[in-house]
Amino acid sequence: MEDKLRNIKYNVLSKEWATLYQIDYDYKFENNNWKRLSRESYDRGNGTGILLYNKEKQMVILTKQFRMPAYANTPKDGMSIEVCAGAIDKNENPEVCIIREVEEEVGYKITSAKKVIECYTSPGAVTEKMYLFVAEYNDAMKINAGGGLDIEDEEIEVLEMPFSQALSMIETFEIIDAKTIMLLQYAQIHKLLE
Incomplete structure (x- = not known):
């Protein structure tokens, strides 16, 4: 160039x-x-996202929170169903970031995650590159209620749902977040869940 x-x-x-x-x-x-x-x-820097999945229960963990830009675009209610995600601190490793975000947002303690996608979601306007991961979870990994950090003004609802339900929510336009759609479809294509 x-x-x-x-x-x-x-x-x-x-x-x-x-x-x-x-x-x-x-x-x-x-x-x-x-x-x-x-x-x-x-x-705004780069970001991470992760699809947490449980093979035994055929479940995934997603989050639900208010997103002002989404509300500004389509003033319905501004609530967005997404994978757990977060902004990477300067010079931070993306995997370290997402492991921290999982604990803060959804209350699970994971020790590693597999990076499966790197992408720009809006390269014509935003510099942010997303590093997307998957990781298995089980009930024993739950260490707190999650919900985000007060100091970051987060109010996050944790959703555990069947994988099949999450996929159907793409078709009904209840899930319209790009990183979430990509990770759910990755899980479907690679048969992480049924």
Whole structure:
């Protein structure tokens, strides 16, 4: 890409919860013409997500919480059903992050997770890369009620449900979160559950 980009200039538009940049740059098209372009890019760091599954019970653990951007887009109720997820701290390993998030959000103590997907969910506007994992859980791993951290203003409902029900909730548009859909379909394709 070095020969197709030049004169890149970042201008900070907002630095609240994350950083919103206006990025101006020259881009060389296939016809060899250069054009000055401008895009906005939201940088909130990278994130993790995990599908916790129990083969014996054929269950998965999901979360339900309010999401203001979803509400702003479609003002119904703004509640979103998702896999456990979280933002990666600077210089933190994604697996270390998701193991911590599992304990905070859903109350289970896992010791490892398998990374199965790396993806951008909106590469035209957001810099965030998602590192997606799967891990098995059982009832003995439950160490607290979960629900998130008060200091992070989290209010998370923990949902344990049959895998088949979670899959059907994609078809009925009750689950519309991209990372959750990808992980549930990964589990289906790779036959982690029936």
